[in-house]
Amino acid sequence: MKNHKILITGGAGYIGSHTVIKLLELGFSIVILDNFSNSTYRIIKKIKEITNKNFEIIKGDITDRRILKNIFKKYKIKSVIHFAGLKSVNESDKFPLSYYENNVIGSINLIKEMELANIKNLVFSSSATVYGNQNNHLYKEDAPLSPINTYGRTKLIIEEILRSICNIDPEWRAIIFRYFNPIGAHESGLIGDNPINCPNNLLPFICQVAIGKRKKLFVFGDDYPTSDGTGKRDYIHVEDLANAHALSINYFEKTNNSFSVFNLGTGKSFSVLEVIKAFEEATSIKIPYQIVKRRDGDVCESLADPSKAKLELGWEAKFDLKRMCIDSWRWQSINPKGI
Numbered sequence: 001m002k003n004h005k006i007l008i009t010g011g012a013g014y015i016g017s018h019t020v021i022k023l024l025e026l027g028f029s030i031v032i033l034d035n036f037s038n039s040t041y042r043i044i045k046k047i048k049e050i051t052n053k054n055f056e057i058i059k060g061d062i063t064d065r066r067i068l069k070n071i072f073k074k075y076k077i078k079s080v081i082h083f084a085g086l087k088s089v090n091e092s093d094k095f096p097l098s099y100y101e102n103n104v105i106g107s108i109n110l111i112k113e114m115e116l117a118n119i120k121n122l123v124f125s126s127s128a129t130v131y132g133n134q135n136n137h138l139y140k141e142d143a144p145l146s147p148i149n150t151y152g153r154t155k156l157i158i159e160e161i162l163r164s165i166c167n168i169d170p171e172w173r174a175i176i177f178r179y180f181n182p183i184g185a186h187e188s189g190l191i192g193d194n195p196i197n198c199p200n201n202l203l204p205f206i207c208q209v210a211i212g213k214r215k216k217l218f219v220f221g222d223d224y225p226t227s228d229g230t231g232k233r234d235y236i237h238v239e240d241l242a243n244a245h246a247l248s249i250n251y252f253e254k255t256n257n258s259f260s261v262f263n264l265g266t267g268k269s270f271s272v273l274e275v276i277k278a279f280e281e282a283t284s285i286k287i288p289y290q291i292v293k294r295r296d297g298d299v300c301e302s303l304a305d306p307s308k309a310k311l312e313l314g315w316e317a318k319f320d321l322k323r324m325c326i327d328s329w330r331w332q333s334i335n336p337k338g339i
């Protein structure tokens, strides 16, 4: 493992930092590249505190090809896990050019420099957003792809670029992970979802209500065709995602497929009201809420069929919604202002 060096773009971010910890614990050698646009350098100290291991950290941007070239010249990188990117759905429709530049151009630069350095193992963070809004909400990897926002379109474009490269060069190994709704935090409570900007996801908002930063939660719509009318999602613990990334490194070695796509979800979906109830039961904290109108661009339900990941990667989610709520709350209550 020690001589398997992995470049992790966006390794200071939410999913990246949990994955870095997992890989360090498994003995991999890690180089992080992050521009800290949505994370803080303080996370590095936390990762060291948890793992007691050393790793390289480079402050830089994936849109800067010189930095990528220098990294591949300096370190003997064998695989790349590519988390770096902008991820706000709302913001992506307001600033599409920034999203295409950061996500698509950044990824093209990365892939080009990988090719020049003859490095052909890449794990890419895609999203359930690529499925869009379809009548059948249970998504298998071969479901039609029709993202309904700019963020999702950037993810689909990058997937397609990787598919094309793998088609012409069988030496490439590209693993596409479509994450459903990542929540939870490291069990130490030392790291968790720590966005620089205002969060816009459900669990961070629930935690802010629980901690007293907000008076109540706004529930976006109760007129969806679901059991209680609120939107349903497949929530997945960030530690389960980290485990999938660890398995992906073995998969590079054993698969003959040059392009592989996996859904990462639990295969169970929960409504907003069910999540509130699960959080209240897990923490004994009451979450006042008010139903308001639907949020623009929201889909009714999103649910993974994760059976391919189980069959081919040997991965399945271990943590349930209660544990996700407990870990999210531990992180938020220990770090009320983030880190």
Ligand code: NAD
Binding pocket: 009, 010, 011, 012, 013, 014, 015, 016, 033, 034, 035, 036, 037, 038, 039, 060, 061, 062, 063, 082, 083, 084, 085, 086, 087, 102, 106, 125, 126, 127, 128, 179, 180, 181, 182
């Ligand atoms: P995050 O914002 O916490 O982490 C992304 C990291 O990338 C941050 O540390 C940020 O500073 C860095 N970064 C952004 N642009 C960069 C650039 N141009 N150069 C270098 N570093 C850059 O996000 P996350 O939740 O950890 O998500 C990681 C990946 O997973 C992203 O690609 C995201 O789109 C994808 N994803 C996230 C979710 C989710 O809900 N969290 C769901 C599906 C997919």
Ligand code: UDP
Binding pocket: 089, 181, 200, 201, 202, 203, 205, 217, 218, 219, 220, 221, 230, 231, 232, 233, 272, 295, 298, 299, 302
């Ligand atoms: N949601 C909500 N109030 C909030 C944030 C989210 O009711 O303050 C709902 C949202 O409409 C969706 C679900 O919670 O049905 C999950 O939203 P999130 O933004 O976490 O994930 P995404 O919609 O991107 O899948």
